[in-house]
Amino acid sequence: MLLLTNYYPIPANxxxxxxxxxxxxxxxxxxxxxxxxxxxxxxSTLLKLVCKILNKPRSDSSENIDFIxxxxxxxxxxxxxxxxxxxxxxxxxxxxxxxxxxxVLTEHLFREVDLQKYDFVHAHCVYPEGYAAxxxxxxxxxxxxxxxxxxxxxxxPYAHPELKxxxxxxxxxxxxxxxxxxxxxxxxxxxxxxGVNAVVIPNGVDISSFSILDKTETRKSNGIYEPGMYYVxxxxxxxxxxxxxxxxxxxxxxxxxxxxxxxxxVGDGNLRDAIQExxxxxxxxxxxxxxxxxxxxxxxxxCMDCLVLPSRNEGWPNVVLExxxxxxxxxxxxxxxxxxxxxxxxxxxxxxxxxxxxxxxAVCTVLxxxxxxxxxxxxxxxxxxxNTVQKEVGVYRSLLR
Numbered sequence: 001m002l003l004l005t006n007y008y009p010i011p012a013n014x015x016x017x018x019x020x021x022x023x024x025x026x027x028x029x030x031x032x033x034x035x036x037x038x039x040x041x042x043x044s045t046l047l048k049l050v051c052k053i054l055n056k057p058r059s060d061s062s063e064n065i066d067f068i069x070x071x072x073x074x075x076x077x078x079x080x081x082x083x084x085x086x087x088x089x090x091x092x093x094x095x096x097x098x099x100x101x102x103x104v105l106t107e108h109l110f111r112e113v114d115l116q117k118y119d120f121v122h123a124h125c126v127y128p129e130g131y132a133a134x135x136x137x138x139x140x141x142x143x144x145x146x147x148x149x150x151x152x153x154x155x156x157p158y159a160h161p162e163l164k165x166x167x168x169x170x171x172x173x174x175x176x177x178x179x180x181x182x183x184x185x186x187x188x189x190x191x192x193x194x195g196v197n198a199v200v201i202p203n204g205v206d207i208s209s210f211s212i213l214d215k216t217e218t219r220k221s222n223g224i225y226e227p228g229m230y231y232v233x234x235x236x237x238x239x240x241x242x243x244x245x246x247x248x249x250x251x252x253x254x255x256x257x258x259x260x261x262x263x264x265x266v267g268d269g270n271l272r273d274a275i276q277e278x279x280x281x282x283x284x285x286x287x288x289x290x291x292x293x294x295x296x297x298x299x300x301x302x303c304m305d306c307l308v309l310p311s312r313n314e315g316w317p318n319v320v321l322e323x324x325x326x327x328x329x330x331x332x333x334x335x336x337x338x339x340x341x342x343x344x345x346x347x348x349x350x351x352x353x354x355x356x357x358x359x360x361x362a363v364c365t366v367l368x369x370x371x372x373x374x375x376x377x378x379x380x381x382x383x384x385x386x387n388t389v390q391k392e393v394g395v396y397r398s399l400l401r
Contacts, residue, residue, distance in 0.1 A: 001027075001032055001033070001034040001035075001118065001119065001120060001121070001122055001396070002034070002035055002037070002113070002115070002118040002120070002121045002122070002136075002142075003020075003024070003034055003035065003036040003037065003121075003122045003123075003124070004037050004039075004109075004121065004122070004123045004124070004129040004132060004133060005017060005020050005036060005037070005038055005123070005124040005125065005129065006038075006039070006124060006125035006129055007019070007020050007038075007124060007125070007149075008020065008036070008038030008068075008075045009021065009068055009070045009075060010040075010068065011065070011068060014070050015293075015294050017038075018294065019203045019204075019318060020036070020124060021070055021071055021073050022204060022206055022385050023203075023204065023385060023388065023389050023392065024036060024073045025071055025072065025073060025385075026385050026386060026388075026389035027389055027392070027393065028072070028073070030389075030393050032393065032396065035074075035076060035113075035118075036073065036074065036075045036076065037075070037076045037077070037078050037109075037113070038075050038076070038077055038078070039077075039078050039080060039105055039129070040077045040078065040079050040080070041080050065077065078105070078108050078109060078112060078113075079108075080104060080105065080108055102127060102128035102131035102132050102135070102166075103135075105128050105129070105132045106131075106132045106135045106136070109132055109136065110136075110139070115136060115139075115140050115142065116140065118142060119142070119143075119400060120142055120143045120144060120145065120175075120396065120399055120400065121133040121136055121137070121142050121143070121144040121145070122144070122145045122146075122147070122396075123144060123145070123146050123147070124147045124149065125147075125148075125149065125152050126146055126148050126152040126153065126156075126167050126170055126171065127152055127156060127163060127166065127167055127170065130144075130146045130152075130167075130170045130171075130174070131166060131167075131170045133146070133170075133174075134169070134170045134173050134174070137173070143175040143399050143400075144174055144175060145174065145175060145176045145177070145178065145395060145396070145399065146170065146171065146174045146176075146177045146178065147177075147178040147179075147180070148171075148177060148178070148179050148180070148184055148188065148315070149180055149184075149203075149315045149316070150180070150184060150313070150314060150315020150316070150336065150337075151313070151315070152167070153167075153179075153184055153187050153188050153191070153315075154184065154187045154313050154315070154336060155313065157191055164191060164192075167191070168191060168192055168193055171188060171193045171197075172193065172194060172197075174197055175197065175399050176197050176198075176199060176395050176398075176399060177197055177198050177199070178198075178199055178200075178201050178392065178395065179198060179199070179200050179201075180200075180201070180202050180203050180315050180316035180337060181200065181202060181315060181316045181336060181337025181340050181341070182200050182337070182340060183336045183337045183339070183340060184315050184316070184336060184337060185198055185200055187336075199391075199395060201388060201391045201392060201395075202316045202337070202340075202341070202383060202388065203316050203318050203383075203388065204318075204383055204384060204385030204386075204387065204388035204389070205318060205321040205322055205325055205380055205383045205384060205385065206322075206385060207325055207380065207381060207384045207385075209294075209295070209298055210298045210301070210322045210325035210326050210380075211298070211325065211326065211377075212302070212326055212327040212373055212374075212377055213298070213299070213302040213326070214302075215302060215303065215305075218299050218300075218302040218303050219231070219303050221299065222299060222300065222303055224262070224264070224287060224303060226262070228260055229260050229261065229262055230258060230260060230261040230262070230305050230306075230367050231261070231262050231263075231264060231303050231304050231305050232251070232254060232261055232262075232263050232264070232304065232305065232306050232307075232308060232363060232367070233263065233264035233265070233266060233300070233301070233303065233304040233306075233307055233308070234247060234263075234264070234265050234266065234267070234307070234308050234309070235266040235267060235297060235300070235301060235307065235319050235322075235323070236266075236267050236309075236319055237267055237268070237269040238265065238267055238268055238269030238270070238271045238272045238275060239269045239270060239271060240271065240312070241311060241312050241313050242269075242309075242310070242311050242312075243310040243311055243312050243333070244265075244269070244271055244275055244310075245271055245274070245275065246310060246355075246356050247263075247265070247275060247308075247310070248275060248278035248279050248281075248282055248284060248286075249278075249282075249356045250308070250310065250356045250359050250360050250363075251263045251279075251284050251286065251360075252282045252284050252360075253356060253357050253359075253360030253361075254360045254363050254364060255284060257360070257361070257364045258364055258367060258368075261367070262285060262286075262287065263284065263285070263286040263287065264286070264287050264289070264300065264303060264304060265286060265287070265288050265289065266289045266292060266297065266300045266301075267289075267290075267291065267292075268290050268291040272288065272290075276288060297322070298322075298326060301322065301323055301326045301328055302326050302327075302328070304323070304328050305328070305329075305366075305367055305370065306328065306329055306330070306331060306346075306363055306366045306367055306370075307319070307320075307323040307328050307329070307330045307331075308330070308331050308332070308359070308363060309330060309331070309332040309333065309338060310332065310333045310349070310355075310359055311332070311333055311335050311336070311338060312333070312335055313335050313336055314335050314336035314337055314338050315336055315337055316336075316337040316340075316341060317332070317336075317337065317338055317341050320332065320338065320341035320342055320345075320346075321341060321380045321383045322380075324345045324346075324376040324377065324379055324380040325376075325377055325380035325381075326377075327373025327374065327376050327377050328373075328376070329345055329346040329347075329366050329370055329371050329376060330342050330345060330346035331346050331347050331348075331349065331359065331362045331363045331366055332346065332347075332348055332349070333348070333349055333350075333351065333355075333359070334348050334349065334350045334351060335351075343379060344371075344379070345371060345375075345376045345379055345380075346366060346371070347362040347365065347366060349362050
């Protein structure tokens, strides 16, 4: 298998694309050899300077190296040089030439990789990686599988309408398209995709890492223990699509109804400073952990009596199943794959008027009448990575048969 992915680790962030790494760890246990490739855009010295002036720095730790190995999984890098002129052209090329980024990627792929040694391609992300797989099929007659994860379906075609026909062609021409949720498949069909080659296989959960721990002990070990206190938390990127800008209002409404509650925000993002200011303005006590390493996330989750996920859009939120594996119920919005992931392991709040107030009431309901932690964990076991990868391997075998 040749795997092309838009999600992959770099030296500065080993957990990047963790859901790709976890599946490849399991796939390697089957009789499947694979090469995984991520695309790295190497900025010129002048472009780095311009980005610094514009306050848009970026870690370039993946430049000038050819691969990285994480947990026994090797990722190769396809390096694409980009200068100031190319970067400027990239800003306008989507409308001038929507195939530009996929074409450049494919040119490098054809030049740097011996494609004739592979039996099939699996692309994680419909564009540009998926379209590069489509072009590879046309040139080398290699079958390809796509996995649509979320934004490549529910955001990209709307943010760049000129890419919609390309995305549809890529979906329709694939030998199989894996969607991580039924909701995402529905989104694709609303674009005009037929669904004839579709299968739904959610991302998995690392059950061995997420388990039920004693709440008192985990709260003490994290230095936040207070007797008789409820803890409500969020785990993820502090960005707009997660609707974290509304967390101060949601948490304020919770505190009005249940005064003995504290709030945890595990993660980081561009909205962190603004959110912290809102918490201070509304006199709501919240604990910001910032970014934490993956091995510490289960400990923070086990501090929580309820996890919240009020996202505006989601493909398949692994964080929901990770929380349930820790015996923690979830209150989420009805966006994307959240209702499927939550199931009977919490409550779903529909979009509409007074969303923040209704969301807060749902959290209070869960705090007062929590589900059985063991039942929550039992549900999460259905999504162990072993089950997910078995289904994907079944797709591969049917493809080659």
